[in-house]
Amino acid sequence: MKLEFYGAAQSVTGSMHLISTNGKKILLDCGLFQGHRNETISRNKNFPFNPAEIDAVVLSHAHIDHSGNLPNLVKSGFQGTIYSTFATRDLCSIMLLDSAYIQEKDAEFLNKKHKKNNTPLIEPLYKPQDVLNTLGFFQSFPYRKKINIFDDIVIEFVDAGHILGSAGIHLTIKENGSYKKIGFSGDIGRWNLPILKDPEFMGNVDYLICESTYGGIKHDLPEEMDNQLYEVIKRTLERNGKIIVPAFSVGRTQDLIYSLYRLHESGKLPKIPIYIDSPLATNITEIYRLHPECFDKETAEIILHHHDPFGFNQIKYIRSSEESKALNDYKETCVIISASGMCEAGRILHHLANNIENPKNTILFVGYTAEHTLGRKISDKLPEVKIFNNFYKVNAEVVVLHSFSAHADGEELIKYLSFFDNYTLKKLFLVHGEIDKSEALKSAIDQKFKEVHIPKKGDVFEL
Numbered sequence: 001m002k003l004e005f006y007g008a009a010q011s012v013t014g015s016m017h018l019i020s021t022n023g024k025k026i027l028l029d030c031g032l033f034q035g036h037r038n039e040t041i042s043r044n045k046n047f048p049f050n051p052a053e054i055d056a057v058v059l060s061h062a063h064i065d066h067s068g069n070l071p072n073l074v075k076s077g078f079q080g081t082i083y084s085t086f087a088t089r090d091l092c093s094i095m096l097l098d099s100a101y102i103q104e105k106d107a108e109f110l111n112k113k114h115k116k117n118n119t120p121l122i123e124p125l126y127k128p129q130d131v132l133n134t135l136g137f138f139q140s141f142p143y144r145k146k147i148n149i150f151d152d153i154v155i156e157f158v159d160a161g162h163i164l165g166s167a168g169i170h171l172t173i174k175e176n177g178s179y180k181k182i183g184f185s186g187d188i189g190r191w192n193l194p195i196l197k198d199p200e201f202m203g204n205v206d207y208l209i210c211e212s213t214y215g216g217i218k219h220d221l222p223e224e225m226d227n228q229l230y231e232v233i234k235r236t237l238e239r240n241g242k243i244i245v246p247a248f249s250v251g252r253t254q255d256l257i258y259s260l261y262r263l264h265e266s267g268k269l270p271k272i273p274i275y276i277d278s279p280l281a282t283n284i285t286e287i288y289r290l291h292p293e294c295f296d297k298e299t300a301e302i303i304l305h306h307h308d309p310f311g312f313n314q315i316k317y318i319r320s321s322e323e324s325k326a327l328n329d330y331k332e333t334c335v336i337i338s339a340s341g342m343c344e345a346g347r348i349l350h351h352l353a354n355n356i357e358n359p360k361n362t363i364l365f366v367g368y369t370a371e372h373t374l375g376r377k378i379s380d381k382l383p384e385v386k387i388f389n390n391f392y393k394v395n396a397e398v399v400v401l402h403s404f405s406a407h408a409d410g411e412e413l414i415k416y417l418s419f420f421d422n423y424t425l426k427k428l429f430l431v432h433g434e435i436d437k438s439e440a441l442k443s444a445i446d447q448k449f450k451e452v453h454i455p456k457k458g459d460v461f462e463l
Contacts, residue, residue: 001019001020001021001173001175001180001462001463002018002019002020002021002460002461002462002463003017003018003019003020003182003207003209003429003460003461003462003463004017004018004020004049004458004459004460004461005017005018005429005431005455005456005457005458005459005460006018006048006049006457006458007029007031007033007457008029008031008065008211008431008432009431009455009456009457009458009459010433010434010435010438010454010455010456010457011033011035011432011433011434011457012065012213012368012370012432012433012434013031013032013033013034013035013065013370014031014032014033014034014043014044014065014069015028015029015030015031015060015065015066015431015432016028016029016030016031016069017029017184017209017431018049018054019171019173019182021152021153021173021175022150022152022153022173022174022175024055024056024150024153025049025053025054025055025056026054026055026056026057026058026149026153026171027054027056027057027058027073028057028058028060028169028184028209029057029058029059029060029066029067029186030057030059030066030067030068030069030070030073031063031064031065031066031067031068031069032044032064032065032068032069032099033065034065034342034344034370034373035370035371035372041122041125044069044072044125045072045125047072047073047076048458050077051073051074051076051077051078052076052077052078052079054073054078054080055080055150056080056081056082056083056149056150057070057073057078057080057081057082057083058083058084058149058155058169058171058184059082059083059084059088059092060088060160060166060167060168060169060184060185060186060187061088061091061160061162061163061165061166061167061186061187062084062087062088062091062092062095062163062164062165062166062250063163063187063248063250063251064095064099066186066187067088067092067095067096068095068096068099069125070082070092070096070134071096071099071100071125071126071130071131071133071134072125072126072130073134074130074133074134074137075126075130075133078137079137080137081137081138081139081149082134082137082138082139083138083139083140083141083147083149083155084138084139084140084141084157084165084167085140085141085142085143085157085165085166085167086140086141086142086165086291087164087165087287087290087291087294088140088164088165088166088167089135089138089140089165090165090287090290090291091163091164091165091250091284091287092135092138093135094280094283094284094287095249095250095280095284096131096134096135097128097131098249098280099131100124100126100127100128100130100131101128102345102346103124103125103126103127104124104127105345106124106345107122107123107124110122141157142157142293143157143158143159143167143200144156144157144158145157152173152174152175153171153172153173153174154171154172154173155169155170155171155172156169156170156202157169158170158200158201158202158203159196159197159198159199159200159294160185160186160187160188160189160199160200161188161189161190161191161193161196161197161198161199161200162186162187162188162189162196162199162251162406162407163187163189163196163250163251163406164196164250164251164254164287164288164291164294165291165294166186166187166189167186168183168184168185168186168188168199168200168202169183169184169186169202170182170183170202170203170205171183171184180206180207180463181203181204181205181206181207182205182206182207182208182209182463183202183203183205183207183208183209183210183420184208184209185208185209185210185211185416186211187211187213187406187407187432188210188211188407188408188412188413188416189406189407189408190219190222190405190406190407190408190409190412191222191412191415192221192222192223193222193255193406194222194225194255194258194259194262194296194298194299195254195255195258195288195295195296195299196294196295196296196299197294197295197296198296199408199416201419204420204421204424204425205420205424205425206424206425206426206427206463207425207426207427207428207429207463208420208425208427208428208429209429209431210413210416210417210428210429210430210431211407211408211413211430211431211432211433212413212430212431212432212433212437212438212441212442212454213368213407213408213432213433213437214405214407214408214409214410214413214433214437215410215413215430215433215437215438215439215440215441215442215444216410216436216437216440216441216444217402217409217410217437217440218409218410218411219402219403219405219409219412220401220402220403221403222403222404223403224403225255225259225401225403225404226259226262226263226266226268228401228403229256229259229260229263229401230263230268230269232362232364232399232401233269233270233272233335234270235362235397236333236360236361236362236397237270237272237333239359239360239361240332240333240360241333241358241359241360241361241362241396242330242333242334242335242336242355242358242360242361242362243333243334243335243336243361243362243364244336244338244348244351244352244355244356244361244362244363244364244396245335245336245337245338245363245364245365245366246338246339246340246341246342246343246348246352246363246365246375247281247337247338247339247341247366247367248339248340248341248367249278249280249281249284249339249340250281250284251367251406252341252366252367252404252406253276253278253281253284253285253337253339254284254285254288254310255366255404255406256337256366256404257274257276257285257309257310257315257337258299258309258310259404260274260312260314260315260335261309261310261312262309264312264314265312269314270333271314272314272332272333272334272335273314273316273334273335274314274315274316274334274335274337275315275316275318275327275334275335275336275337276315276316276317276318276337276338277318277323277324277327277336277337277338277347277351278318278337278338278339278346278347279318279319280339281317281337281338281339282317282318282319285310285317288310289308289310321347324347324350325350327351328350328351328354336351338351341365341367341368341369341375342369342370342373342374342375342376343369343373343374343375343378344373344374344375349374349387349388352374352378352387352392353387353388353390353392355396356378356385356387356392356393356394356395356396357392357393357394357395357396358395358396359395359396359397360396361396361397362396362397362398362399363378363394363396363397363398363399364399364400364401365378365379365398365399365400365401366400366401366404366405367404367405367406368405368407371434374386374387378394378398379398379400381394381398382394410440410441410444413441414441414444414445417445417448417449418448422448422449422450425449425450426450426451427450427451427452427453427461427463428445428449428451428452428453429453429454429455429461430442430452430453430454431455435454438454439454442454
């Protein structure tokens with residue numbers, strides 16, 4: 001049996017790991033890599049294997065850095081089955097179409113330059129029709145159901161508590177008359193986060209691939225979300241400024257809305273308008289409403305009593321570009337939540353360009369921003385950033401609230417790993433983390449487990 005690492009190895013994007021056994025090839029995740037433009041185009045377009053030889057994809061969750069290259073995989077010859085939870089498939093149906101739209105817009109933008117320079121035009125990575133073709137390859141299942149994907153391979157999805165439908169993956173593989181168990185954590189959520197259930201233990205395995213995004217980092221407690229958000233709103237209201245929130249359409253936006261709902265119900269939320277300026281986030285919130293089986297007890301109780309935590313009266317969902325542009329002329333305090341969380345595309349760029357130089361305003365980050373992205377540059381409080389090829393001074397207050405993070409922090413990663421028996425686990429692979437974060441987690445658990453590896457892109461292990 002062979003395990004190969006092709007994405008999210010010593011980085012946090014492009015999750016993609018390949019298991020080869022019994023003449024079958026199983027891909028764990030097929031995410032988009034995000035980084036410098038030229039490297040991004042090359043890595044996402046060109047697979048390090050023949051897609052036609054992949055027999056199955058097992059998908060941990062719908063975030064684009066885990067699912068976003070599936071349409072390109074299908075376009076390039078994949079004819080197998082994509083296995084996921086029900087909620088993950090529903091989210092992908094929206095998110096992959098949105099990604100295709102971004103691919104087309106990105107190609108259109110670049111081709112304007114290519115035409116001027118008389119250089120060859122580029123094609124988008126994939127188009128909406130490729131997404132529709134891809135959705136036909138999905139088969140979806142509930143948590144905790146054993147699924148025979150081949151005669152000698154059984155998989156099981158276990159709630160990872162990260163976003164709606166997110167899962168750890170447990171594989172049991174019979175090879176040469178003996179059984180091997182392999183675990184893939186996907187992205188691990190946090191205990192006591194609102195809306196979703198807590199992460200579950202998948203059971204002991206022989207080999208574990210585990211994320212390490214926040215190794216060595218300590219988040220604020222989820223219980224602090226409401227008060228921290230209230231303080232940001234209060235401070236900005238006193239300056240008569242706007243609060244601009246770059247937020248991922250899946251997870252972070254819904255967590256923010258839920259926290260605002262609780263502030264509203266407690267009477268603490270000032271009577272200011274809250275705009276969800278993202279058609280994708282609007283559609284995703286509808287998907288959330290379709291999957292109460294993923295909710296924790298508190299959220300389920302609210303829904304059962306006919307309350308809608310995603311639609312109280314101060315919230316307005318914005319779909320049209322005209323309504324979005326009109327927000328530029330709104331002068332009073334308001335909250336504008338818009339995608340993308342890393343500020344690499346979408347309507348958030350316009351809101352940043354129009355508000356980042358005003359010291360009355362606040363730019364609020366509630367999620368992870370990868371290296372080299374605009375979001376990271378702003379959250380690192382650089383004095384000046386480039387938006388739409390123009391430079392803007394960062395005069396607005398910049399706030400980062402880690403209490404909203406949906407990723408387990410360093411201590412929670414150690415808690416997750418503590419469930420696994422150190423005698424059973426032969427090898428632990430740390431992925432989905434910048435190298436310093438992975439090394440911090442490795443040093444914290446090195447004494448517990450026999451072998452801990454931090455694979456780099458292209459590394460191959462015999463299991």
